[in-house]
Amino acid sequence: MLEHIDKLFDRVPELALFITIALGYTFGKIKIGNFVLGGIAGTLILAVLIGQLGIKLDPGVKSIFFALFIYAVGFQGGPQFFRSLNLQSLRQLISAFVMCVVGLGCVLAAAYIFGLDRGTAAGLAAGGLTQSAIIGTAGEAIERLNLSTEVKQSLEANVAVGYAICYIFGSLGPIIVATWFLPTVMRWDIRAEAQKLATSMSGGKPSPGPGQVEAIHRIDTRVFEITDAAVGKDVRSINATLSDATVEAIIREGQSTEVTLDTKVQSRDLIVVTGVVETLAAGSLMLGKNVPAPRTASLIEEHREIIVTNKALVDRTLQDLHDNIDSDTRRGVFLTSIKRLGRDLPLLPDLKLHRGDEVHVTGRPKDLDRVQPKIGFEITAAPVTDFIFFGIGMTVGILVGMITVRLGGVPISLGAGGGCLLSGLVFGWLRAVHPRFAALPTGASNFLRDFGLAVFVAAVGLSAGPKAWTSIKEHGLLLLGLGVAVTIIPQILVFYFSYYVLRIRNPIEALACVVGGRSANPGFAALLNKAGNATPVVTFTITYAVANVFLTLWGPVIIGLVTKNPSAQ
DSSP states (O other): OOHHHHHOOOHHHHHHHHHOOOOOHHTTTTTTTTOOOOOHHHHHHHHHHGGGOOOOOOOHHHHHHHHHHHHHHHHHHHHHHHHHSSGHHHHHHHHHHHHHHHHHHHHHHHHHHHTTOOOHHHHHHHHHHHHTHHHHHHHHHHTTTSSSHHHHHHHHHHHHHHHHHHHHHHHHHHHIIIIIHHHHHHTOOOOHHHHHHHHHHHHOOOOOOOOOOOOEEEEEEEEEEEEETTOOOOOHHHHHHHHSSSEEEEEEEEEEEOTTTOOOOTTTOEEEEEEEEEHHOOOOOTTTEEEEEOTTTOOOOOEEEEEEETTTTOOOBHHHHHSSSSHHHHEEEEEEEEEEEEOOOOOTOBBBTTTTOOOEEEOOHHHHHHHHHHEEOOOOSSSOOHHHHHHHHHHHHHHTTOHHHHHETTEOOOHHHHHHHHHHHHHHHHHHHHHHHHHHOOOHHHHHHHHHHHHHHHHHHHHHHHHHHHHHHHHHHHHHHHHHHHHHHHHHHHHHIIIISOOOOOOHHHHHHHHOOOOOOHHHHHHHHHHHTTHHHHHHHHHHHHHHHHHHHHOOOOOHHHOOOOOOO
16 A cells, blocks of 8 residues: 555655645644644644655745745735834834844754754754744755755755754743743733733723634614604714714615715604714713614615825824814724734724724725725725736845855855745835735735745655654754753743843733744734733734744854754765
8 A cells, every 4th residue: 555655656746745735734733732733833744754755846846835935924024024113112123133033042052062963953943933934944045055965955854853843842832931931930910911901001802712703892883763852953963962973874764864964853763873882872862762773774884994004194093093083084984903914903092003004994985985095095805916016026035035145254145035035025015005016915925825834844844754764863852852942041031131121011011022022823822812802912913023034034044154964874
């Protein structure tokens, strides 16, 4: 049976690639307690096992799909990365950068003290710092070394093995440190601190988990029987008394009727009002009893997503905007959510808008059309990728990756991966500033990111093949211990640096800096669950964007600074 499979894979090696991805993601879904290995790590482990059959893939597969993956990562993080380069978020920016530098220092120290070769050191960084992109940037740097093919293959196999061994605790470590160790040492109650922060910002509520939805809505539409005090009054005067609510329609003789500001209310009319539930509940002298809507009544509203591009809105708080925009301008338009880097932000009065934020609003189309130009550019319901700018972005990235500089006499270049990361950052920022250009819809960029990394990791594992076992026997237990050290030490050192030197004293912000500076998504998810609300999101997005860039760039740096090579096997 195994012999037939081997022959089939020799004939069609692409078949092994897709089988590896399918089995790897299946394996990655296995849940032990609250820990899930994840599809990428699962794919790499299965790829190393299946790679024992000696599968030969075209080397171009790794290069192409890694370039696509890293460009998508840069594109998605570009707006927030450049936005974080300002004085207001300087402390968080420094914290993230120091975390990356300390992580690199721990890896280099381990390599020199324990005599690790270049590939093993890069694998230690990729797994211990949970940055899968290092596998690609280090692999590209290895390809440019003036070494024999066999030694290069051993180095690449060691990168894969180092990642596989160190990744599991690399994922668990930030969860332990950020949600148990540091809160215990500092005597912090994460849930209480998150509620305190939310309260100080006049809001906060638990965030729904995967597959869950918020059943209690801030905005609602209700039908009221008017009181005698409202008869003869126009819609403009009624709206003026409602503040954060507006009359959307009048139901007269069982039929919905469009209204203008001058429309007058008649006896026995029902009025349809949309607004913040607190306003609707409080009502006014003009609103009578809340009644069911007649079956024949209808009110069509629209949900719209708008990218913030108006400079007048940037860095202004929601409370400031609410207080300083007149009621006629915002009439009938209600904010339902704000997303940054694909994550929902807490709708708190002190939340500041950033260029590139996705503002989700609801209301009648004519009201939304009035407000939209004052916010920015609508994300259309049927977005299309701008392949012109996509092609230009990939081309620029590959060309930038060809540039070589010397660091301490050692030639270092970013390679196609590092170049495409920087290009993606720039084009992602360009998209946020000029939304009519460089469109790469979220669904498309997510696919490029996830599928590109899955194919790349599977190709690396399959190519590692039998050489992986040699590396496991040589460095297995040592790498496991070093992985724990590389995972834990930077988090603890940088936490105290951020707390005492940078004076990031708020517990939620300090812990979010820890997981964000490590680009640790599992750690962030655990912190979010402990917090019970979305207060860690803002700090995490800033530090996460910075860490994603610098950790990825450490691949060629490690290959350049660590000079030891494995002996040819």
